[in-house]
Amino acid sequence: MDFMLTKKHEMARSLFKEFAEKEVKPLAQEVDETEIFPRGTVEKMAKAGFLGIPVPKEYGGQGCDPLTYAMCVEELSKVCGTTGVIVSAHTSLCCDPIQTYGTEEQKQKYLVPLAKGEKLGAFGLTEPGAGTDAQGQQTKAVLDGDEWVLNGSKIFITNGKEADIYVIFAVTNVVTDAKGRSKKMISAFIVEKGTPGFTFGTKEKKMGIRGSSTYELIFTDCRIPKENLLGAEGKGFGIAMHTLDGGRIGIAAQALGLAAGALDRTIEYVKERKQFGRAIGAFQNTQFQLADMATKVEAARLLVYKAAMAKATQKSYSIEAAQAKLYAAEVAMEVTTKAVQLHGGYGYIREYDVERMMRDAKITEIYEGTSEVQRMVISGALLK
Amino acid sequence: MKIVVCIKQVPDTKGGVKFNPDGTLDRGAMLTIMNPDDKAGLEAALRLKDQYGAEVTAITMGLPKAEEVLREAMAMGADKGILVTDRVLGGADTWATSQTLAGAIRNLEYDLIITGRQAIDGDTAQVGPQISEHLGIPVISYAQKIEIEGDSVIVERQYDDRYHVLKAQMPCLITALAELNEARYMTPGGIFDAYDAEITVWGRADLKDVEDSNLGLKGSPTQIAKASDKVRKGAGEKVALDPTEAVAYIVGKLKDKHVI
Numbered sequence: 001m002d003f004m005l006t007k008k009h010e011m012a013r014s015l016f017k018e019f020a021e022k023e024v025k026p027l028a029q030e031v032d033e034t035e036i037f038p039r040g041t042v043e044k045m046a047k048a049g050f051l052g053i054p055v056p057k058e059y060g061g062q063g064c065d066p067l068t069y070a071m072c073v074e075e076l077s078k079v080c081g082t083t084g085v086i087v088s089a090h091t092s093l094c095c096d097p098i099q100t101y102g103t104e105e106q107k108q109k110y111l112v113p114l115a116k117g118e119k120l121g122a123f124g125l126t127e128p129g130a131g132t133d134a135q136g137q138q139t140k141a142v143l144d145g146d147e148w149v150l151n152g153s154k155i156f157i158t159n160g161k162e163a164d165i166y167v168i169f170a171v172t173n174v175v176t177d178a179k180g181r182s183k184k185m186i187s188a189f190i191v192e193k194g195t196p197g198f199t200f201g202t203k204e205k206k207m208g209i210r211g212s213s214t215y216e217l218i219f220t221d222c223r224i225p226k227e228n229l230l231g232a233e234g235k236g237f238g239i240a241m242h243t244l245d246g247g248r249i250g251i252a253a254q255a256l257g258l259a260a261g262a263l264d265r266t267i268e269y270v271k272e273r274k275q276f277g278r279a280i281g282a283f284q285n286t287q288f289q290l291a292d293m294a295t296k297v298e299a300a301r302l303l304v305y306k307a308a309m310a311k312a313t314q315k316s317y318s319i320e321a322a323q324a325k326l327y328a329a330e331v332a333m334e335v336t337t338k339a340v341q342l343h344g345g346y347g348y349i350r351e352y353d354v355e356r357m358m359r360d361a362k363i364t365e366i367y368e369g370t371s372e373v374q375r376m377v378i379s380g381a382l383l384k
Numbered sequence: 385m386k387i388v389v390c391i392k393q394v395p396d397t398k399g400g401v402k403f404n405p406d407g408t409l410d411r412g413a414m415l416t417i418m419n420p421d422d423k424a425g426l427e428a429a430l431r432l433k434d435q436y437g438a439e440v441t442a443i444t445m446g447l448p449k450a451e452e453v454l455r456e457a458m459a460m461g462a463d464k465g466i467l468v469t470d471r472v473l474g475g476a477d478t479w480a481t482s483q484t485l486a487g488a489i490r491n492l493e494y495d496l497i498i499t500g501r502q503a504i505d506g507d508t509a510q511v512g513p514q515i516s517e518h519l520g521i522p523v524i525s526y527a528q529k530i531e532i533e534g535d536s537v538i539v540e541r542q543y544d545d546r547y548h549v550l551k552a553q554m555p556c557l558i559t560a561l562a563e564l565n566e567a568r569y570m571t572p573g574g575i576f577d578a579y580d581a582e583i584t585v586w587g588r589a590d591l592k593d594v595e596d597s598n599l600g601l602k603g604s605p606t607q608i609a610k611a612s613d614k615v616r617k618g619a620g621e622k623v624a625l626d627p628t629e630a631v632a633y634i635v636g637k638l639k640d641k642h643v644i
Contacts, residue, residue: 008579011455015570049571062573072572 003302012068016075019048020083028080031211032356037162038211041083046117050076050087055095059107061115066246070253070308074301077257078264079353081360082211084257088250089158089212090114094121097167097188097243101231110165110190122163123247124154124217125240132373134169134240137186139219141170146226148189150219153201156367160215161200166191167243168217169236186236190228197222208359245321247368249311252304252324255332255364259297262332262339262357266290269343269352280342289342293335300328319381326374329364336361385438385532387429388492389462390485390499390515391422393446393453397504407608408475409505418453421500425560427567428530429498430461436532439463441492445473445484451583458578459570465578466492470587475601478506482514483598487591489519496537497557501526509559516557524550525559 005013023044031038045051053069055061062068069091077084098111113119130136139152150170157166173185191198201216231239267290270281280286307324310317336358340347347354365371395401395414402410418426429440442457444450445468454465468488476484489497497519499512509525516523528547529540537556541548542563570578588599597603625633638644 006579007452007455008575011452011459011570011575011579012572015459015572015575019569048569049573053572057573062571062576064572064576068572068576 009068009071012064013071013075015048016050016072017078019045019050020075020079024076024083025079028082028353029350029356031080031082032208033210033350035205035210037213038080038083038086039162042086042117042120042162045083045087049117051090051117051120052095052115053091055091055099055111055115059099059115060112061095065308066249066311067305067308070249070304073250073253074257074260074304077254077360078261080211081254081258081357082209084254085158085209085212085251086120088247088254089123090121090163092247092250093123093158093243094163094165094167096246097123097230097239098190100242101188101239102190103227105227106190106230114165119164120159120162122157122159122166123243124157124166124168125244126154126156127152128155132370135184135186135237137169137171137184139168139170141172141187141189143172143226144223147223148226148229150189150191150197150222150224152219154217155201156204157215157217158212158367160213160217161203162213164193166193166217167230168219169240170219172233172236185234186240187233188230188236188239189224190230191219191222191224195222195224206363208356208361208363244368245316245318246311248321248325248374249304249307249317251364251368252300252307252321252328255325255328255361256297256300256304258357258361258364259293259300259328259332259335262336262354262361263290263293263297265353265357266293266339266342269346273344273346286342289338293338296331297335300324300331303327318377322369322374322377325364325369326371326378329361329371332361332364333358385432385436385495386493387432387438387440387496387498388489388494389422389426389429389440389442389457390497390512391426391442391444391453391457392419392500392503392505393417393444393450394419394503394505403611406475407611409611412447412449416449416452418456419500419503419505420562421502421504421560423500423567424562424564425498425500425558426457426460426462427565428527428558428560429496430568431565432496432530432532433461441466441494443468443485443488443492445469445476445481445488451585454583455575455578456570458581459574460568461574464584465581466584466586468586468591472588472596472600475604476599477604477606478508478510478514479605480599480601480603482511482518483594483603484591485511486515486518487594488586489515490592491586491590495535495554495556497521497555499557499559501559501561512557512559519555519557521555521557522552523557523559524552527558527560528564530558530560530564 049062052061053064057063073084141148168191171184172187197220199218204214273280303324307320310320339354393416396417402413404410440462441464442462443466502509513523524539526542527539528542531538
């Protein structure tokens with residue numbers, strides 16, 4: 001067992017760190033304030049290969065491992081939660097299912113431009129009545145000749161209006177199981193922006209990750225080619241759940257980055273801020289808070305890296321991903337809250353990064369499976 | 385086209401500078417980066433590669449740890465990396481360094497050699513031109529723009545208030561300024577490939593046509609009398625006064641200090 005990163009991982013981290021400091025950090029506050037999607041940053045990330053890190057080279061990717069990808073999301077999120085989730089949703093939720101379930105033609109047509117960063121990806125599973133209960137899908141897809149016809153809507157979609165290629169889930173059949181209950185058969189589809197009948201609804205005004213373009217997707221008699229079915233018909237629920245296992249590693253890395261970033265800012269701040277004639281870092285309360293924060297960040301990091309490595313080596317990594325996301329998200333919330341507290345009144349002011357980080361952190365306990373869902377996944381495995 | 389780029393691993397001055405008792409830099413104990421002018425030279429070579437097609441070889445002389453800077457160069461897009469390292473080469477000044485690098489480059493085919501103008505640790509700007517002298521090829525220093533035309537290079541050479549456009553037949557050596565370009569980032573896949581690739585390591589025995597008396601500390605005419613870290617200046621004093629009052633204030637301060 002070796003907890004040391006290899007030299008190539010260390011160098012990759014230094015790359016992500018340098019990029020985040022130079023290209024992402026200077027814009028983070030403005031992206032949050034204006035809620036404008038950082039298109040210029042995405043283009044720079046595409047050029048630097050950040051949009052296809054774990055995708056094999058033959059499909060336009062970088063051919064690195066999930067750990068390298070997780071470190072990228074971590075370093076970006078240390079300075080900007082919005083930028084972290086843009087990469088995470090694109091990579092884990094769009095590239096990954098096409099890589100895993102796509103046909104060779106689908107990979108050539110969609111995965112290659114996604115991994116090269118020429119196109120941006122998104123994932124549409126959630127509906128107004130189907131959040132944690134993903135089986136409650138209402139969006140339908142009906143085969144009509146050589147085309148699937150989609151009707152319905154998806155909400156809270158990250159990269160919503162900015163993406164080019166979407167992995168969308170819809171009910172394709174309703175069957176009766178052995179116990180006489182009706183069961184929705186869900187299938188996955190690849191939908192391109194600009195397809196007639198595919199439009200955008202409301203842009204969500206969010207508490208955090210405010211630049212990430214969260215939109216409602218609307219499908220009205222949207223006809224897509226038959227060959228855009230992703231994976232086998234009726235197997236969409238399994239595809240969605242497996243995809244979310246990977247997505248949770250990305251979100252766990254985002255949460256880790258937010259926590260680590262807030263800790264970094266706080267360490268800088270307590271050395272400078274003086275009260276009662278001394279830096280507040282000289283007070284034992286500050287020291288003990290920092291010690292707890294740093295220890296939890298490190299514990300979260302080990303869980304996230306372990307999950308990322310499990311994705312590279314194991315067929316199933318649901319438990320590792322759920323544990324990493326559950327813990328990292330809760331650490332992100334706790335550490336960013338403490339960071340604000342240690343900043344005192346300044347921590348409540350938007351000029352200070354920790355204010356944004358605390359707002360950004362909350363969503364990590366909710367999206368891609370709430371903390372409660374992660375506990376269900378973990379306990380389900382324990383009691384099997 | 386074959387391009388050789390000389391790069392140097394230098395102390396990251398943001399991380400503090402440490403010295404050996406003899407006044408030379410304790411390179412093993414410092415955080416390091418690729419010298420900024422060299423990085424611009426590498427970027428220039430990679431752009432020529434993108435534009436015209438070229439094989440880019442990065443070469444460095446240093447401790448075994450300097451292989452990191454070669455991996456970085458390869459992660460940016462260099463095709464090969466050569467590390468020249470040997471105990472007998474340690475403590476070299478610019479003369480011994482240029483002799484070493486020229487001795488190594490004599491083993492290579494090249495149309496163009498690009499070096500940085502100067503390294504941030506020594507600030508001499510001598511190694512590049514000296515290499516060209518040893519190899520008997522033309523040098524164009526302080527390049528702010530590089531183009532290829534047939535078997536020649538056309539280079540804008542920067543001066544304080546103007547630039548010269550110079551044309552030289554290849555093979556030729558160019559020294560690059562950090563302002564020449566903005567270097568690209570490494571790519572994650574490039575990093576993985578760079579660590580899977582073999583770095584060529586050469587020692588004294590691999591240097592061609594170089595006398596021992598021109599190598600290492602013994603072959604260095606420059607002797608360091610004393611070196612020390614920069615003493616940090618105070619923050620200074622800022623006052624907001626109108627021009628007449630400001631002049632009186634400054635004159636008063638200078639008189640107080642017996643400067644005038």
